Amino acid sequence: MSWRLKEQLKELLKGETGYCIYRGGNRTRVVLAYPNSYFVGMSNLGLHIIYRLLNNRNDTACERCFLPERKQQEEYEKSKARLMSVETQSVIAAFDILAFIMSFEMDYFNILKMLELGKISPLAADRGEQEPLVIAGGPCATFNPEPMSQFIDAFIIGEGEVIMPSFMEVYNQAKGEGKGRKELLADLAKVPGVYVPACYEVSYNEQDSFSARFFQKDDVPKRVNRQWLDNLDDFPGESAIYTENTEFKLHLIEIARGCGRHCRFCMAGYCFRRPRNRSLKAIEKMLINAKKDGRRVGLMGAAISDYPEIDKLCQEILGDGLNMSVASFRADSVTQELVNSLAKSGLKTLTMAPEAGSKHMRAVINKGIEDEHLINAMSMGIKAGIKNFRLYIMIGLPGETTDDIQAIIQMAENLKDIMEENGAAGRLTLSINPFIPKPFTPFQWAPMASIKYIQTAIKQITSALKKRHNIEVIAESPRDAYVQALLARGNRNTGAYLFEAYQHGGSKGMKAVLKQHGFTMEDFVCQSIELDNNLPWDILDMGFSKDYLKKEYMEACQRMPKHTIQCFDGCRRCGVCD
DSSP: OHHHHHHHHHHHHHTEESOOOOOSTTOEEEEEEESSOHHHHTTOHHHHHHHHHHHTSTTEEEEEEEOOOHHHHHHHHHHTOOOBOTTTOOBGGGSSEEEEEOOOGGGHHHHHHHHHHTTOOSSGGGOOTTSOEEEEESHHHHHOOGGGTTTOSEEEOBOHHHHHHHHHHHHHHHHHTTOOHHHHHHHHTTSTTEEOGGGEEEEEETTEEEEEEEEESSSOOSSEEOBOOSOGGGSOOBOSSEESSSSOOSEEEEOEEOOOSOOTTOHHHHHTOSOEEOOHHHHHHHHHHHHHHTOOEEEESSOGGGSTTHHHHHHHHHHTTOOEEESOOOTTTOOHHHHHHHHHTTOOEEEEEEEOSSHHHHHHTTOOOOHHHHHHHHHHHHHTTOOEEEEEEEESOTTOOHHHHHHHHHHHHHHHHHHHHTTOOSOEEEEEEEOOOOTTSGGGGSOOOOHHHHHHHHHHHHHHHTTSTTEEEEEOOHHHHHHHHHHHTOOHHHHHHHHHHHHTTSGGGHHHHHHHTTOOHHHHHTOOOOTTOOOTTTTEEOSSOHHHHHHHHHHHTSSSOOOOOOOOTTOOSSSTTO
């Protein structure tokens, strides 16, 4: 049956353009692994950026692999075949480096599945000299690698364009000198932005899982500094491979990176500081590839409407006869030109992210969005002919009350009224997600709300709005959110629970595993953390001090929360730009 799996990969390859194949030679073989389906993974711009970066080197050959679909997984297991790459259908265990992209906590289970299907030892400590070096990068690797530290040999802390060139140089030199895995890892641990868990011992306070002490085993840095790209124009940020078999059939272009809005719940806003924009000239160069095939352009960034030349960029894209889409925009900076361009490109639903309904809660999270911004953005959409609107909402935020839940209902009612008064007879959708405290944010010390509170809040919103025609409420499972929270703020011991849960059916087995060890999920996710704790992720340095985060947290907790203005040129508040 392995021949059939190979044929399926060859069929995927036939539908692609832009891939690279280097056969033989002296290149180091890297397989870039996305721990989800091909359909999802090929819409991840980070995968495209690193794929191009590595294949542009004259000493590296990079291929890709993805989590097989369920039926394919069964074929792998039944035939005892090993997981293979797309480009050459080589088993991933034959590569020198297996590099995972860690974007979402729930994909941790998929990483373990891919290691199992690849017949690669899941525990880093058990891997032999002939097995690939297993590394991981991406958002989850950058903000808290500890729960996966038993399974990953080395983590990339920060942005790959800066770290991977040095990583590959050190790797190739060490292998050329005939060094074994242990010596190789010790060398890699000295590369700025590379975290090798095996080079550090850690102990925890038995009464407090959020208190950690790290000790260096070798001559390695005391803390690992996040690396970031100062000038985005130095590297292209666009799709490298085209396929129709993907979630976003777009030519993806990153126009900005990072965010300086200081939303207190947002990990991306802190771990990817400072905010940086590509020049319009650099973006125009990347549009050339989209023009060749007349592809729809997908603009990527934390808040597309914050790009200083967004109107001119929209005019250029549409002027070239192309359509466009955006990853996100902010209601307080969106322009009529941007909304008109999206409508002309066929956008049917305009999405806004107020996150909270009440003025007070938006001040707590430092969102900076007011009702007038939502109304103005909606009016722009209606004027452009857009009929449907979506709101992203969080519930269970620190300090939230039932009055704040009622404010969400009232906000939805008011916006639906405006839609109807202006002839937009489409659907208003509320996408509701429980708040999850994330490392390296001011809310990292805050507890998550109880499942009972979250379920009650969702029921309150759903019951109140079901009376209105064309209002839809979609809510994430609170239990899934609890698993995400456990993994987001976890330590090395969490990895052991993760492994057990994986062996007992995946994320759904986590509750039972914790129970066997005398814990409940609430013991971890509903617990507030002492401000003076040495946190499990304190081995990493994002460029700003913990005191800065404490200040933001305390200001959020005030009766009248203090607003923090966005980043500006010459700002020295958090320390990143120093």
